[in-house]
Amino acid sequence: MAAKSFDLIVIGAGPGGYVAAIRGAQLGLSVAIVEREHLGGICLNWGCIPTKALLRSSEVFHLMQRASEFGLKAENIGYDLEAVVKRSRKVAGQLSGGIGHLMKKNKVSVFMGAATLAGKGKVSVKSKDGEETLTAKNIVLATGARARNLPGLEADGKRVWMYKDALQPPHMPKKLLVIGSGAIGIEFASFYNTLGADTTVVEVMDRILPVEDEEISKFAKKQFEKQGMKIMQKAVVKQLDRADDKVTAHIETGGKVTKHEFDTVISAVGIVGNVEDLGLEDLGVKIDRTHVVTDEYCRTGVEGLYAIGDIAGAPWLAHKASHEGVMVAELIAGQHAHPVKPESIAGCTYCHPQVASVGYTEAKAKELGFDVKVGRFPFIGNGKAIALGEPEGMIKTVFDAKTGELLGAHMVGAEVTELIQGYVVGRQLETTEEDLMNTVFPHPTLSEMMHESVLDAYGRVIHM
Known part of the structure; x- marks a missing residue:
């Protein structure tokens, strides 16, 4: 079968990839996008959007508990976790469907399958229907990242969760341990704590939300503690002993290890770039700690090959990926593009x-x-x-x-x-x-x- 030819092929349809595809199409390029799982990527399906839907539910629940402060009456307040999760999934589904519509509207050819770089300007797509080859002078890698799994702290979906499990919980945690206090860890800690879980957060650095200004971190910590959260800083979870109904965590602080029992653990200890099985090494693409090395214009050093978003390194934010997608599409279309400056990108954490x-x-x-x-x-x-x-x-x-x-x-x-x-x-x-x-x-x-x-x-x- 003859290869299908395009001006631009985008690998990955998250907030970096699908935006690059749309901008490329707007500028008159013929564009193909390859996605192995969901249009909208992690952000829309398992990240930014569904977590905000969950957090909105917990925010309303928190306000309901404060009704009397506002001269209002709300009695027998409760929640239905299954319904909260169902709403969150519905919101994600609605937006993911919207991306499909945007691809059609902009005449972007969508290929659902796993992509491999089969050589310069060549992408092989494996799907349930077989394999086909696409060619283009320009290829954009937007394959994103996934949660880091630390040895011994691996998720099992039952008692030890990653973000995906925490978004569709098999049970409501009573006593919860959250490992890591970056945006993802703190948002889940905030959500479950507000719904009544006895929540402990463990952070290896000397303060929570370690990328934030120190005064802000300290202020946030005080507020979280007021809400009943326990926060352990400069602490490391050394091991997890798993049983059917509980997990015993060995936590080291100040050189001393103590054991603590929980019924649920959420691991939020960072991310690793999705760089495997793409054929990057064969093309001579430089990879540093699971991230593709690029210049300020997202060029990989291999002619016609770009990398944007989480796979290209920090800050790991959807809006950074989208903006890089636009910049790269404009560059490919011969326009004057401005590099994205990391220090001009806002970071937002939707805890309470x-x-x-x-x-x-x-x-x-x-x-x-x-x-x-x-x-x-x-x-x-x-x-x-x-x-x-x-x-x-x-x-x-x-x-x-x-x-x-x-x-x-x-x-x-x-x-x-x-x-x-x-x-x-x-x-x-x-x-x-x-x-x-x-x-x-x-x-x-x-x-x-x-x-x-x-x-x-x-x-x-x-x-x-």
Whole structure:
């Protein structure tokens, strides 16, 4: 059978791959996309989207328990875990179906199967119907990543879970251990803790949410502990003894190992890139710790071969993958493309309270040699936050004292995952403290705190 020929072949239909395919098609390229499992990838089917649906349920449940604070009555409050999960799966299904529609609309040829690079510009696709060959001058790898399985802590789907098990739980945990306090670990800890699980989080680093600014991590930890979470920092799970109805975890802290019993364990200890079985080594693609090495334009060093998203390294975020997809498609179509700057990409964690940040932490800015001015503003000083019944939180801004450049912004509290975009746009437009001070923020909104935090950095704060 003759090979089918395209201008661009994308391997992987997650938020990096399907966006690259759409942008390529918009620019007049003939595009094929190969996906072995689900359109929308992990993000839509088993990651960002279904977790947000679960967390929304737990947020509403939390508010129902606080009904009397708002002058409302809600009695005999409870939940049906099966129905909560069903809603989450329905949301994911609806969006995944939408990607199929977008592929059709943009005339992208979809091949469901496993892809291998069969040589330069050649992709072999194996599906249940057999094998076929596609050719293109340009190929984009967008195969993503999967959860890291540590030896001895492997998931079994019964008592020890990975994110997929935690999204479709076989039972409601009563006593839960979460290993790892990055975004995934903390979101699941937050969800199950809110639904009543006695939750312990173990983090190997000296603080939870280790990529966040230290002040924000400390603030979040206090809030989690107030909600009844136990947090163990500088701690390592050495082994798990599994029984039918429980797991005994050997946890080392300060050189001493103690045993703790749980009925459920969630492992969230990072990710590994999906680089296997693609034929990358034969083409001479450089791989470093399960990630494809690329330049700032996502080029692999092999002519016509690009890598975007999680497979190309940190930050492991869907919006970074999508933006790289657009950039690469534009590059292939001969347009002038701008590289994606990691420090301009916001990170959002949808725990309760939410956490969001962009740019450098205070410590990183100092380490890079900046003389900094730092501003802070607490939620307790904001009218809208008090009216919402959400007085716990803070906004922190970091400026270059010499130029007034906004180096970083860090937030913890209600709806900060939506607020952060204001600072992201500001950084993109190369804003200074003066621009932000002269911007009129609407009242009453949470966004006013963004203004106040800037004013505070320069000794001009009003409501504190």
